[in-house]
Amino acid sequence: MVGDVPVGGGAPITVQSMTITKTADVDGTLQQIYQLAAAGADIVRCTCNEPEAAEGLARIVPRSPVPIVADIHHQYRRALEALEAGVDCLRLNPGNIRKPEHIKVVAQEAKDRGVPIRIGVNGGSLDPALYDAYGGRVTPEAMVESALQEIGYFQEVDFDLIKISVKASNVPLMIEAYRQLSEVTDHPLHLGVTEAGPPPAGIVKATAGIATLLAEGIGDTIRYSLTSDPVDEARLGRVLLESFGLRERKNVDLIACPSCGRAEIDVYQVADDAQRAFADREIPLQVAVMGCVVNGPGEARDADIGIAAGNKRGHLFIKGTNVAVVPEDEMVPTLVEWAEFIHAEGMDAAMERASATRDAARRAADEDRRRNLADRGDDANASEQVVELLRKQREG
Numbered sequence: 001m002v003g004d005v006p007v008g009g010g011a012p013i014t015v016q017s018m019t020i021t022k023t024a025d026v027d028g029t030l031q032q033i034y035q036l037a038a039a040g041a042d043i044v045r046c047t048c049n050e051p052e053a054a055e056g057l058a059r060i061v062p063r064s065p066v067p068i069v070a071d072i073h074h075q076y077r078r079a080l081e082a083l084e085a086g087v088d089c090l091r092l093n094p095g096n097i098r099k100p101e102h103i104k105v106v107a108q109e110a111k112d113r114g115v116p117i118r119i120g121v122n123g124g125s126l127d128p129a130l131y132d133a134y135g136g137r138v139t140p141e142a143m144v145e146s147a148l149q150e151i152g153y154f155q156e157v158d159f160d161l162i163k164i165s166v167k168a169s170n171v172p173l174m175i176e177a178y179r180q181l182s183e184v185t186d187h188p189l190h191l192g193v194t195e196a197g198p199p200p201a202g203i204v205k206a207t208a209g210i211a212t213l214l215a216e217g218i219g220d221t222i223r224y225s226l227t228s229d230p231v232d233e234a235r236l237g238r239v240l241l242e243s244f245g246l247r248e249r250k251n252v253d254l255i256a257c258p259s260c261g262r263a264e265i266d267v268y269q270v271a272d273d274a275q276r277a278f279a280d281r282e283i284p285l286q287v288a289v290m291g292c293v294v295n296g297p298g299e300a301r302d303a304d305i306g307i308a309a310g311n312k313r314g315h316l317f318i319k320g321t322n323v324a325v326v327p328e329d330e331m332v333p334t335l336v337e338w339a340e341f342i343h344a345e346g347m348d349a350a351m352e353r354a355s356a357t358r359d360a361a362r363r364a365a366d367e368d369r370r371r372n373l374a375d376r377g378d379d380a381n382a383s384e385q386v387v388e389l390l391r392k393q394r395e396g
């Protein structure tokens, strides 16, 4: 347990993030913790790098909406102070707190208080002795050994409230380290690609590492480490778990077509508007924005609700059935209003509501579909012309 949040042992996988404020700034840090919690963080870590940070934690922990982990580097005394401040978990880096007597004092104190510790091995700050022992390279084996050494010290004081991470910025290295670690320990694992960097590449790297392991059944809690607003980290973590079906959906799953020559609206703009409109609404539905009525309702028939453009109109559909037609500039507000209705009243009530407009909506959609096909033809992207051209070039 990290505070009241279970980690490991079949518990739902949790999302973590870390504040970027000075922990001594209590109000600023609490404000960010609340933002992170609202964006989907189940657990938040704050640095405890100076005595004032420990004092800040003493004020933050009782007022935080989620459990707080104190991040400790170099100074084991900060760990003792953080425990005194009442934190729900510690993160120790075995690469920079290396004296066994210091590690054991912290573990004993954590044990007495029933507070767990994450052993946070980091490829970039691996214990120099292990680095040398493995040929002057950071290897998965060296990272796993670092974690096992730390567990060994903990065992000497009979402490086993442990979770472990073996993060690296190199994705294949991190994946292999976690795979090896999962073979030798049953302790819960915290996944992350450290220093993944700014979006979008950072998001891709973090997702590649975390998702690969989750798909293999490895991992109990995750963090996106991005050079970006930590609120994005929390949101992305949540989205990843939702997309794997590992957490119940909290917010809209917005799907949208990629647009093409047949599109009758600026799909990117409308999808962006929809994303903004749904951002702060907790509506766990799949919502589709489609560029044309020719293919949109069919391709998005599994979505709970969607809208497709046609001849300056928006064709609203529920589970692939056309239910209403609205002017183009009302597409997004209409989507939001009906999504809220479905969320509050249920799908059957929505179909009932649509009974008066459904037939007219289907006729209007057929009309606009025919018009689009007449205007743009069956081959709106001119693919066949290009294929013809390619063939001619090859023959010529």
Ligand code: SF4
Residues within 6 Å of the ligand: 257, 258, 259, 260, 261, 262, 263, 264, 290, 291, 292, 293, 294, 295, 296, 299
């Ligand atoms: S055919 Fe229609 S729905 Fe499909 S990508 Fe093109 S505009 Fe979007």
